[in-house]
Each structure stands twice: as C-alpha cells, then as structure tokens.
Amino acid sequence: MxxxxxVTLLVAGVANKRAEPALLGLDGVTKRWGPRTVLDDVTLxxxxxxxxxxxxxxxxxxxxxxxxVIGMIHPDTGSVSLDGLHPEHDRREYLRxxxxxxxxxxxxxxxxxxxxxxxxxxxxxxxxxxxxxxxxAHVIDAFxxxxxxxxxxxxxxxxxRQRLRxxxxxxxxxxxxxxxxxxxxxxxxxxxxxxxxxxxxxxxxGAAVWAAPSGTHADLHFxxxxxxxNGKLLRR
Amino acid sequence: MxxxxxxxxxxxxxxxxxxxxxxxxxxxxxxARRDLxxxxxxxxxxxxxxxxxxxGLFLFYYIAxxxxxxxxxxxxxxxxxxxVGMVVLTIVQSALAIPTALRQELVAGTFERLxxxxxGATAAVLALMVFPIAYALFRGALVxxxxxxxxxxxxxxxxxxxxxxxxxxxxxxxxxxALVFTAAILVFKQAPGQGAVLAIIAFVSGLYFPVSLLPxxxxxxxxxxxxxxxxxxxxxxxxxxxxQGTASGMLLKMxxxxxxxxxxxxxxxxxxxxxxxxxxxxxxx
Numbered sequence: 001m002x003x004x005x006x007v008t009l010l011v012a013g014v015a016n017k018r019a020e021p022a023l024l025g026l027d028g029v030t031k032r033w034g035p036r037t038v039l040d041d042v043t044l045x046x047x048x049x050x051x052x053x054x055x056x057x058x059x060x061x062x063x064x065x066x067x068x069v070i071g072m073i074h075p076d077t078g079s080v081s082l083d084g085l086h087p088e089h090d091r092r093e094y095l096r097x098x099x100x101x102x103x104x105x106x107x108x109x110x111x112x113x114x115x116x117x118x119x120x121x122x123x124x125x126x127x128x129x130x131x132x133x134x135x136x137a138h139v140i141d142a143f144x145x146x147x148x149x150x151x152x153x154x155x156x157x158x159x160x161r162q163r164l165r166x167x168x169x170x171x172x173x174x175x176x177x178x179x180x181x182x183x184x185x186x187x188x189x190x191x192x193x194x195x196x197x198x199x200x201x202x203x204x205x206g207a208a209v210w211a212a213p214s215g216t217h218a219d220l221h222f223x224x225x226x227x228x229x230n231g232k233l234l235r236r
Numbered sequence: 237m238x239x240x241x242x243x244x245x246x247x248x249x250x251x252x253x254x255x256x257x258x259x260x261x262x263x264x265x266x267x268a269r270r271d272l273x274x275x276x277x278x279x280x281x282x283x284x285x286x287x288x289x290x291x292g293l294f295l296f297y298y299i300a301x302x303x304x305x306x307x308x309x310x311x312x313x314x315x316x317x318x319x320v321g322m323v324v325l326t327i328v329q330s331a332l333a334i335p336t337a338l339r340q341e342l343v344a345g346t347f348e349r350l351x352x353x354x355x356g357a358t359a360a361v362l363a364l365m366v367f368p369i370a371y372a373l374f375r376g377a378l379v380x381x382x383x384x385x386x387x388x389x390x391x392x393x394x395x396x397x398x399x400x401x402x403x404x405x406x407x408x409x410x411x412x413x414a415l416v417f418t419a420a421i422l423v424f425k426q427a428p429g430q431g432a433v434l435a436i437i438a439f440v441s442g443l444y445f446p447v448s449l450l451p452x453x454x455x456x457x458x459x460x461x462x463x464x465x466x467x468x469x470x471x472x473x474x475x476x477x478x479x480q481g482t483a484s485g486m487l488l489k490m491x492x493x494x495x496x497x498x499x500x501x502x503x504x505x506x507x508x509x510x511x512x513x514x515x516x517x518x519x520x521x
Contacts, residue, residue: 124354
C-alpha cells in the first residue's frame with residue numbers, strides 16, 4: 001500500500017473529536033486593508049486532531065487570515081487564541097506551538113546547506129540544544145531530505161527546496177501546522193510525505209490548516225472545509 | 237530510516253525561565269554560526285575585504301610621511317595614531333551593520349522566519365550583532381598584524397589584550413544608534429543617512445586627526461558620542477598614546493551609552509515591530 005493511500009485510510013478512520021475544546025480559536029475577527037474589509041467577523045474553532053481546508057480566490061484574504069492565526073499581524077477587532085494563549089501577551093509560547101509555511105519560494109538561506117538551515121531553525125524555535133540533533137534528524141527523515149541534507153539550498157531543485165522549507169517550519173514539532181499553498185512544486189512523493197506528516201500531527205493531538213486557491217484539491221481527507229468569499233468564512 | 241514522525245511528541249509544556257535562559261545564548265550563537273558559514277561561502281570576498289585594509293594601510297603609511305611637527309613628532313607616530321583609528325572604525329561599522337543585515341533579511345524573505353520564531357524578532361535583531369562584532373575584532377587584529385609586519389608599527393603587546401573588551405564595549409556603545417536605524421527600517425522600510433552619520437562621527441571623533449584641531453563649534457560633538465573615548469582608549473592600550481582625559485571617565489561614558497542606550501534601543505525596535513505587525517507590514521520591504 002502506498003504511503004498516500006495509508007494516509008487517506010487512517011485520516012478517514014480517526015475518531016470524531018468535536019467534543020474536545022478548541023486548540024485554535026478565532027472569534028469575530030475583522031481585518032481591513034484601507035477601505036477594503038478583507039475579513040469580516042470571522043469565527044473559527046479548530047479542535048485537536050482536525051485537518052481544515054481553506055480555499056478562496058486569489059487576493060480574497062486567505063493569507064491575511066493565516067497571518068492572523070500565526071500571530072504575524074493583528075486583527076482590527078476580534079480575538080485569537082491557541083491552546084489558551086494570546087498571540088501578543090504569550091508570544092513566545094504561542095509561536096512555539098505554530099508551524100507556518102508561507103506561499104512562494106523564499107525564507108531560505110541560499111548559501112547554507114539543508115542540515116545547517118534546519119539546525120538554525122531549531123535554535124530559533126528554542127529547541128533545547130541536546131534535543132536539536134534528534135529534531136533535525138527527525139525532519140530530515142520525515143521529509144525525505146537524506147540525499148541532499150548536506151547540499152546548499154541554491155543547488156536544490158524547487159521541489160527539494162519546498163521540502164526543506166516545510167522541514168524548517170516544522171522542526172520544532174508545532175501543535176498547529178499552518179500551510180499557505182504548500183503544494184507549490186511538490187511532486188507526488190513530496191505530497192505523500194506531507195500527508196503522512198499531517199496524519200502524525202493529528203494523531204499526536206495537533207491540527208492543521210491548509211490554504212489553497214479555489215479549484216485546487218489535495219489527496220487528503222479534511223475534517224472540515226471552508227471557503228473565504230467577500231471577507232466571510234463559509235462552510236463548504 | 238531513523239525515526240518516524242509519530243515517535244517524537246508534539247511540543248511539551250511551557251518553557252521555564254531556566255529553559256529560556258539556556259536557549260537564548262544558544263540561539264544567538266546559531267546566528268553567529270550561520271553568518272560565519274555564509275561569509276565563508278564567499279571566499280573571494282573574505283580575501284578582498286581584508287586586502288582593502290592593507291591598501292588603507294599603504295595609503296596612510298605614505299600620507300604619514302608628509303606629517304611632521306604639531307602633536308606628531310614623527311611620521312610613525314601619526315601612522316600609529318591613524319592605524320588605531322582604522323581598527324576602531326572597523327569595529328564601530330560592525331555595530332552599524334545591523335540595519336543593513338535586517339534589510340537583507342527582509343529582501344531575502346528570511347526575516348519572516350525570525351519574526352515567527354519563539355526567539356523573536358527583537359532578540360534576533362540583537363543577535364544579528366554577534367558575528368559582525370566578532371569578525372570586526374578579527375579584522376582589527378589583522379590590520380594591526382599587517383601594520384606591524386609590513387609597516388613597522390610597534391604595538392604595546394603587554395596592554396593590547398585590553399583592546400578586545402574595549403572593542404566590544406565600543407561596538408556596544410554604538411549599537412543604540414544602529415537600533416534606531418533598525419527600528420526605522422521595520423516601520424519605514426528604509427533608514428537613509430547611515431553612511432552620513434558614520435562619516436560625521438568619524439570626522440568629529442579624531443579618526444584621522446586629533447579632535448583638538450576641530451573648531452570650537454564642532455568640538456562639542458566629539459564630546460557627546462562614544463567614538464571619541466573609544467578611539468582614545470584604544471590608542472592608549474594599543475600604541476601607548478596618552479589619554480585626553482581619565483580612563484575611568486571615558487569608560488564610564490561608554491558604559492553609560494551601553495547601559496542606557498541598548499535597553500532604550502531594544503525597546504524602540506520592539507515597539508517598531510509591534511507597530512509593523514499592527515499595520516501588517518512587518519515582512520514587507
């Protein structure tokens with residue numbers, strides 16, 4: 001059985017966790033860019049073990065929503081909490097629980113090899129030094145980076161760089177994984193690896209939000225799916 | 237295969253204060269290791285940047301031949317005076333390199349990773365200083381070595397070791413200015429005037445000539461910034477030139493810039509980061 005198929009079956013078999021308290025909570029979040037209301041009274045509660053699909057047309061505000069979730073920008077009104085933590089008042093602990101992959105192909109150091117970048121990411125995430133090598137070895141294995149772990153980032157293919165970006169974002173084993181168009185340049189194996197990783201996150205009590213443009217799909221079973229239209233978060 | 241993802245637990249509970257105390261120096265050291273690795277990946281640049289120092293020494297060695305009289309009895313005395321000025325300028329420039337480094341992180345998209353790290357953007361900005369200061373001390377030592385072996389400088393080796401903590405103190409005394417520029421970059425995405433400020437400071441601080449030559453209406457500027465005592469103390473410990481005041485007074489002035497300026501500059505950077513996050517422009521460039 002392929003790794004991808006395994007993911008699909010296991011995800012479908014995970015018990016319903018609706019009764020558990022939310023891991024991530026957004027309540028009445030509104031964000032305006034100038035005169036335009038990008039997010040209008042958005043409320044979303046994600047429970048441990050949930051995989052959530054978020055789609056919307058280009059420029060509709062998906063990235064803005066994700067950036068509010070990860071504490072990079074503030075909503076104009078409304079509140080955000082993760083595991084009971086506030087993104088500003090409990091910033092360090094909040095960010096320890098977040099793993100974010102931005103869209104695009106940036107946020108790498110071209111002249112450093114993959115292993116060195118992962119060690120740096122682990123240090124930034126305040127992974128204790130004695131545990132860093134294990135954390136790095138773990139994501140090298142989980143994301144299939146063994147072959148090119150000692151190769152400089154500017155000598156990797158686009159898909160390999162994307163795997164490295166994912167590994168860097170997740171080296172600290174965050175409890176919520178936030179992915180902005182993660183399929184960028186990933187081949188079938190890369191997608192299967194990501195799917196397997198997300199399965200492990202949900203089995204460990206974590207959660208994930210996967211944002212993608214309208215009209216795309218991923219070979220994963222998501223617990224809930226939403227679309228963002230005119231600032232409103234709509235259940236699909 | 238060494239492990240599977242499920243074998244490692246998701247993040248455990250909160251970090252204790254002790255965990256943070258231990259992790260922060262480790263993270264700051266990671267910046268230094270990263271920057272060293274990046275620097276060493278540009279081998280030609282390492283060589284050429286140090287050759288520039290040698291060319292500077294050549295230039296001032298021959299200019300010194302023209303200097304007779306006044307405060308300097310011999311050309312060698314002026315050469316020693318200006319060599320230490322070059323060393324201090326290298327170290328001060330390292331502190332002022334933070335805004336440039338931040339801008340590079342913004343353009344490369346890597347600042348996002350720093351902003352989203354538990355280490356934090358403000359701590360990351362401070363950590364960006366670690367390697368440049370260490371490398372500037374190394375480059376300063378190389379300048380002295382070249383000046384000694386190629387141009388006959390006679391350093392006071394028995395006091396020269398004091399130049400290391402003095403150099404660090406000098407760089408840290410300038411860091412608050414760098415933090416102001418860094419805060420400006422976070423908010424406005426640019427901080428024009430860094431080069432001009434450095435040039436003015438070098439001009440009024442006695443880098444190439446004694447500050448006693450400055451007119452009265454410029455002389456006061458040499459008294460209100462940390463470059464003058466820094467270069468004066470370095471000249472004293474490296475080549476034995478007499479101090480223009482008391483060592484304790486100069487050290488106190490520099491320490492004052494560090495003790496007051498760095499917390500104030502750090503607060504400013506943190507406030508700039510919060511403002512940029514509120515505006516949604518924190519990772520824009």
